[in-house]
Amino acid sequence: MTATNPQSGSSRRGGFDEVHILWISEGMSCDGDTVSVTAASQPAIEDVVTGLVPGLPTVHLHNKVLSPTVGGEEFLAPYRAAARGDIEPFILVIEGSIPNENIHGDGYWTSFGNDPDTGQPLTLNWWIDRLAPRAWAVVAIGTCAAYGGIHAMAGNPTGSMGLADYLGHDFTSAGNLPIVNVPGCPVQPDDFMETLTWVLYHAAGTAPPPPLDDQLRPQWIFGRTVHEGCDRAGYYEQADFAKDYNSPKCQVKIGCWGPVVNCNVPKRGWMGGLGGCPNVGGICIACTMPGFPDKFMPFMDMPPGGSLSSRAIKPYGSFIRRLRGITNATANTEPKWRHNRELLTTGYDPHYRP
Numbered sequence: 001m002t003a004t005n006p007q008s009g010s011s012r013r014g015g016f017d018e019v020h021i022l023w024i025s026e027g028m029s030c031d032g033d034t035v036s037v038t039a040a041s042q043p044a045i046e047d048v049v050t051g052l053v054p055g056l057p058t059v060h061l062h063n064k065v066l067s068p069t070v071g072g073e074e075f076l077a078p079y080r081a082a083a084r085g086d087i088e089p090f091i092l093v094i095e096g097s098i099p100n101e102n103i104h105g106d107g108y109w110t111s112f113g114n115d116p117d118t119g120q121p122l123t124l125n126w127w128i129d130r131l132a133p134r135a136w137a138v139v140a141i142g143t144c145a146a147y148g149g150i151h152a153m154a155g156n157p158t159g160s161m162g163l164a165d166y167l168g169h170d171f172t173s174a175g176n177l178p179i180v181n182v183p184g185c186p187v188q189p190d191d192f193m194e195t196l197t198w199v200l201y202h203a204a205g206t207a208p209p210p211p212l213d214d215q216l217r218p219q220w221i222f223g224r225t226v227h228e229g230c231d232r233a234g235y236y237e238q239a240d241f242a243k244d245y246n247s248p249k250c251q252v253k254i255g256c257w258g259p260v261v262n263c264n265v266p267k268r269g270w271m272g273g274l275g276g277c278p279n280v281g282g283i284c285i286a287c288t289m290p291g292f293p294d295k296f297m298p299f300m301d302m303p304p305g306g307s308l309s310s311r312a313i314k315p316y317g318s319f320i321r322r323l324r325g326i327t328n329a330t331a332n333t334e335p336k337w338r339h340n341r342e343l344l345t346t347g348y349d350p351h352y353r354p
């Protein structure tokens with residue numbers, strides 16, 4: 001479906017003092033993105049909700065894992081109010097892929113609270129249909145919400161899809177923003193918090209909209225490949241490839257997709273700048289990509305392009321590695337005039353003595 005929004009005029013421009021974040025992880029989800037975000041430090045989510053980040057609006061966060069409320073109707077109240085149009089502005093964060101409830105047969109694929117009149121479960125799709133058109137911004141956290149992810153792979157029975165597949169790729173929110181996708185399985189915590197902070201500054205009226213690429217990802221985060229930020233890239237250039245997972249060398253021959261995957265994790269690390277899949281021995285399985293996982297399986301086999309590129313680079317890389325070995329040995333030797341003998345052999349010219 002393609003949703004339209006009911007708001008216009010000043011509400012589109014921002015300048016808000018307070019913003020609600022309505023976060024729903026009742027999609028086809030493991031809640032891994034919520035858990036991941038608790039590790040963020042640039043900024044930390046607790047700093048955002050406690051007002052420690054200068055210039056942000058006051059943030060009211062509603063997330064079932066991070067909520068101070070016990071749950072049940074107390075937790076659902078702001079969602080029900082927003083669906084009625086009684087809360088605004090709000091940012092809708094969707095975690096998990098969206099199943100196709102047109103094909104659920106007699107049951108349902110997801111539920112988030114019950115209909116008070118009928119007692120029947122309300123599906124994620126029911127909530128998205130009501131909340132997305134009213135949301136000032138809509139953010140998909142994680143690859144499942146962004147593109148469908150693991151639940152949407154070939155052979156799945158639920159017809160799962162990403163948020164843009166559900167709402168339409170040309171959807172715009174009440175704040176006139178496209179869907180903002182922050183993929184990752186799970187999302188890199190600071191990637192998400194940095195993006196959310198940008199959206200919040202935009203809501204405050206102090207920043208332009210975040211720049212997104214054609215897959216609706218933040219450009220500054222997903223504009224480069226894993227390979228371009230990988231600690232092992234020097235090995236690749238010298239055609240020095242790992243044969244097993246204990247090696248510190250380039251992993252392209254043991255299944256790394258880094259050269260063709262948009263992700264900043266090797267640069268940024270996972271928590272506090274540490275980690276980052278290939279840097280610490282994990283091949284890149286392309287978890288941020290719209291084609292994940294089908295286009296990258298079976299994992300741990302050499303990617304077809306990796307086979308070609310590693311063969312092509314072998315003559316250059318092997319030759320350069322040998323040359324550099326010679327230069328490195330030279331650079332590791334001190335000049336011969338540094339000695340404690342009777343004679344000065346530095347080449348010093350006494351002509352310059354005062």
Ligand code: SF4
Nearest residue numbers: 230233250251256258
């Ligand atoms: S391990 Fe992967 S990302 Fe790193 S240099 Fe090798 S191919 Fe590139």
Ligand code: SF4
Nearest residue numbers: 263277284285287288
């Ligand atoms: S480096 Fe690859 S596997 Fe690791 S988070 Fe990025 S896309 Fe996912």
